[in-house]
Amino acid sequence: MSLFGMLGTTARALDVQRFGLDVVGNNLANVNTPGYTKRVADLGAIPPPDRFSAGNGVEVLGVRSMRDRLYDQRLFDESPLEQQQSAMADSLGLAEVALGQPGSSIDADLADFFDAFAELADAPTSPTARQQVVSEAESLARAFNGMASRLTDAARATDARVREDVASINELSSRIASLNKSIGSSDPSQTLHLRDQQVEAVKELSGLLGTQVLEMNDGTVQIVTRSGRPLVIGDDAYPLSAVSGPPSGYATVQAGGRDITAEITDGHLGGVLQVRDRDIPGYVAQLDQVAYGVATAVNTVHATGFDLNGTAGGNFFTPPAGVAGAAAALSVDPALLGNPSRIAAAGLVAPGDNGVARKLADLRDGAIVNGQTADEAWSALVYSVGSDVSRARTEQASRGEIVHQIEQLRDSVSGISIDEEAAMMMRFQRAYQANAQFFTVIDETIQTLLSLKR
Incomplete structure (x- = not known):
């Protein structure tokens, strides 16, 4: 993958991590909303174009509710x-x-x-x-x-x-x-x-x-x-x-x-x-x-x-x-x-x-x-x-x-745990920071190469 391709891959990763933070933020905002079901962002790896490529990064597959129909x-x-x-x-x-x-x-x-x-x-x-x-x-x-x-x-x-x-x-x-x-x-x-x-x-x-x-x-x-x-x-x-x-x-x-x-x-x-x-x-x-x-x-x-x-x-x-x-x-x-x-x-x-x-x-x-x-x-x-x-x-x-017991069982699946959401927020935040750092490294590498050609 070229350096410019890596920039694109990293940019998509930044968008995905931001999307994950949006999902976590929405969950926390609705922690006291009656009937609200915990949302989860489904992420998937983009397959590489050939066997000599490491991959094309990550994409958002969708958002789903953590609902158990049996408990409902x-x-x-x-x-x-x-x-x-x-x-x-x-x-x-x-x-x-x-x-x-x-x-x-x-x-x-x-x-x-x-x-x-x-x-x-x-x-x-x-x-x-x-x-x-x-x-x-x-x-x-x-x-x-x-x-x-x-x-x-x-x-x-x-x-x-x-x-x-x-x-x-x-x-x-x-x-x-x-x-x-x-x-x-x-x-x-x-x-x-x-x-x-x-x-x-x-x-x-x-x-x-x-x-x-x-x-x-x-x-x-x-x-x-x-x-x-x-x-x-x-x-x-x-x-x-x-x-x-x-x-x-x-x-x-x-x-x-x-x-x-x-x-x-x-x-x-x-x-x-x-x-x-x-x-x-x-x-x-x-x-x-x-x-x-x-x-x-x-x-x-x-x-x-x-x-x-x-x-x-x-x-x-x-x-x-x-x-x-x-x-x-x-x-x-x-x-x-x-x-x-x-x-x-x-x-x-x-x-x-x-x-x-x-x-x-x-x-x-x-x-x-x-x-x-x-x-x-x-x-x-x-x-x-x-x-x-x-x-x-x-x-x-x-x-x-x-x-009450059934509702507790349902909440164990569908309910929002502030501690769990805080942990997820930390994961997405750290991933965003890492991808931003990687983006900076690639950008600096490209700038170095361009300066050598002058």
């Missing part, structure tokens, strides 16, 4: 399960808060209600004791009404999250479809940043709704739900819709006009749907059973007694139409509200008798709610909610640790 796919698979438990823990927390603190919620109102009957049994003709019974009964009814309302509010709040999740899914699907279009129409060497954005968007989408992801040869992705409903095909997005349905007005999730709510079992959306459609209705049913049991038992005993005027006792609470809705509808019979003397405390038509008042007080320890006392049935409801919240939080922590 594992994240797509595990994120929905972690997000499902996260959604359940948050939404069930609303129900847990609605129940109030032990000892100061419905359990306290039940105790005060039966205590009032015990006091009435001690003074069956006392107007004050009778008014106290009515007051405590009203407080108990309001407690059941308020509890049913708060649980309904928790369900409505969860329904609002369903609608938010559907809107987020549609936004992400549209974004991925747009990225697919850009990736498919661009040179592969120019799409690294688009691929980073695509992977992050797919991960976020998979967290909201369990998906199946298929990566195509051109770098685009096709995404369908677990049950095979299309979300993104090429550069086309297939939006979901949240449609209010009777009788509650809660949203059903539809794809192409078909209700797919029952098909969604994981992801954040699956978690909130499970809480809204299964867990909270279950708690309301338990609450209704307690209210129905108390109202029915009290009415049954009260009807066997006599009031201050010797009139046979009627209903104490307004008779519930059925178990469903009993808590929300519980109320004291209007005839008693304006006239506490109508309370049937006596078991006989005799002044001062307290037989029925004692029986009503004894209902505190009676198996009036499916073989349990009212307090035991309430405690069972509280335990159910607390157990479900604890289970969701424990499972969330477990799933979150799995996701």
